[in-house]
Amino acid sequence: MSDVQQLKGKDFKSNQEVRWCPGCGDYSIISSVQSILAELGRDKDNVVMVSGIGCSSRFPYYMGTYGFHGIHGRANAIATGVKVANPDLDTWVITGDGDGLSIGGNHMIHSLRRNVNLKIILFNNEIYGLTKGQYSPTTPQGQKTKTSPFGSVDAPFNPLQLALGAGATFAARTLDVRPKHMKAVLKAAAEHNGAAFVEVWQNCVIFNDGAFKHWSEKKVRDDQTVDLVAGQPMIFGAEKEKGLRSEGCQIQVVSADEASIWDPTVESPGPGFLMSQLDKDPSMPRPFGVFRQVEAPTLDDLVHDQISEVTDKLGEGSLKDLIYTPDSWEVK
């Protein structure tokens, strides 16, 4: 029996005034994180939020947990140090499309390939917000921004494909305007043992307003998006009348009763990759939910297991052993 009181979402807030723009999608994300941490019974003194630079990266200051606001792009590396140094800490990375995929792209892929037990939330608003409106590595080609006044010529990343390609053992996508969906995805991420990559489509009301409206607005959402739920058929539409059927490398829209069952736990990243490829086809719905969820050893466990193994074999070393090695000699 624990006498620790069950915390509520508000207990995970800090005393600092939140300074995101009114209407920013970030508010919904932070409140979802606070409430799932409370629901999961997490100890706020054991949670560490690590961020880089950007609007999203102010996140740790607004949390009542331990937090580290790093430098641009390096959140994953800093968080890797935290987690490997003390695997007991519940360590989260808060990043954005610029921070995590552009300047920090390298650390992102390497933390995923190493399967560091981090929960990584990537706020994707397809724009640089804090520097006031330049194109990011997820901005669609052709979009006019402050640094692409005639339209961006850069081909964008698909964040999920990048994560899956890097070997992410957990990759998911959700949306700021669907808090219930977001909480379910974040909970699954929090409970995953390994690197969990969660892309959150997040509206920037100032510099990229409406970027996701074709998939986020209530009147179109049902027809334009499909929720991937493990063990359930992939169905969508206002009346749940449509479904997706996968055959080989093809995904087709079929009637609901012909829909395939979604299974993110297959070892191959192939199915998740195929689903994320639907983003390129305007006639297809955009998938949300968990794209991949597989078990694999984590870096933090492997590091400490190896230390234990070698120590068992060689015995615990002392400072004296380190200095006085068998090849030393005495002068009398």
Added chain:
Amino acid sequence: MSSELTRQDDVTIRFAGDSGDGMQLTGTQFTETTAKVGNDLATFPDYPSEIRAPAGTRAGVSGYQIHFSSRDIYTPGDAPSVLVAMNPAALITNYKDLQPGGIILVNTGAFTEKDLQKAELDVNPLTDGTLSGFRVIEEDINQRTIEALEGTSLGKKDVLRCKNFYTLGMMYWLFSRPIEPTLEWLNVKFAKKPELADANIRALKAGYNYAELLRLFQGRYEVPKVEDVAPGFYRNVMGNQALAIGLAAGAEMANLKVFLGSYPITPATDILQYMSLMKNYDVITCQMEDEIAGVCTAIGASFAGRLGMTTTSGPGLALKTEAIGLAVITELPLVIVDVQRAGPSTGLPTKVEQADLLQSMFGRNSEAPLPVLSCATPADAFDCAVEACRIATQYMTPVILLSDNYIANGAEPWKLPDMDKLEHFPVEFVTDPEGFSPYNRDAKLARGWAKPGTPGLAHRIGGLEKDSKTGNVSHDPDNHQVMVDLRLAKVNGVADTISIPPLNGPDSGDLLVVAWGSSYGAARAAVERMQKEGVTATHMHMRHLRPFPHGLADIFRKFKRIVVPELNMGQLAYVLQAEYPEFRFEKYNKVKGKPFQARELKAHFEKLLEEKS
């Protein structure tokens, strides 16, 4: 049949050959054996940056110099008295450094027309008088090795690879060294390949016996062990190795566990390699995806309560710059080791230089002061690594420790510290929530270190300026001034805990030599030679470069001239001139990828003294 035995107190040998000839191994074996004999020694490995430059070319020459003596020595020797040249390129690029009348052992088995061409030689230097004035001993070591290994199962290529051990055997005989330590080493090294152990042992013994039988060298030398050596335990160490041990020891003395986040870079990589062996000391090493990740993981680990460290060389330090600023503003302990090499950019990656001093002091955006120190010799790297850990943890600050290529790969006997006399500096983490703020400071101005997981101390730190009292983000102009002042005062306060370096020589006089880093040996030897000749000069060696210890001005004012020899264009002199404008600091600089020689420093110092009179 005994050969004439000549006593010598001081010998310098240089082994030179192709990168593939195994000269570094030959040199380190000679060094290990010599250490066991009880000589003092200093070494200087010098090799190209290509792993295997085209065979036989001048670019591919790899050298290893060892100076050993029956008295205390400080440098690997200015001019070798013996040169071993395994091919024409090795001969032509090295013979000029030799003392007049020195011995050259030449492997004539590698002097075909083709070998000469590869070394860009039109005529054979063995026959055109180039080597007049030296005692040249020509021997077809290739052929001798083949004969010695007759009947072995090894192919010709593998047989020829044993020629370095044949040569080592000859040198062991010439300098009366025992072959047993190398035999033992070979048996361990090739425990799983007994045929290779056997071949190398046969080659070593054959070379030894051949030198004895044929009286190749017209005599034999003995270099007696050092007699007046201080009692205690010793071992032979290379600089990178001593530094790795020092980092682990320093963490232990702080009662912390190591986290090393690093990325391979010449000439610092060995430290990561050594430390990755220390698993049973609970040392965590992570070879990260790049230099930035190396330092960032170390910062994260320090935040989490380990002692974060990162090891690199100049280009890597440049990449880590922004993150080091983050460690400055978050006031986390962090040890950064820069094993300097010649630059800029990739420069001469396997050659020595001391040109990262200003980068270490000032190479960050804005006002980001941090302590900087430097090690002087391979064994001193241990003490300096411990000192870096002390400063980092006691002052909650990143510290840069400068080593260099010459120290990193050089070796010397290390007098092991008395375990009971090591002064520990255990860290006490903050655990009391009463009145807690992340920026509460102690008398030294160091902030408290509260690690995540501690109940009631949840707090946020980061790259944005913080309120000096609450630790919350603050854009207040006056607060920023306060925090900048605090961070500077904290680093300057380190001076309260360090002392003035000892003076080698009188505490006043005509000339003070102020040196730092690996110039130690050459500067000290130069000054001591002058003193022996009755010329007064004093050498002071700076370990702490930022902040300087208190009281330096009192020393400076007692000398008529102050000279600062450095392997850069005058970086320490520049800083000293700015800090102590009342004195004049004369520069003496060299940037050739080579260390100073004692004789060149002595000549320069003597010139300075003559100018005065």
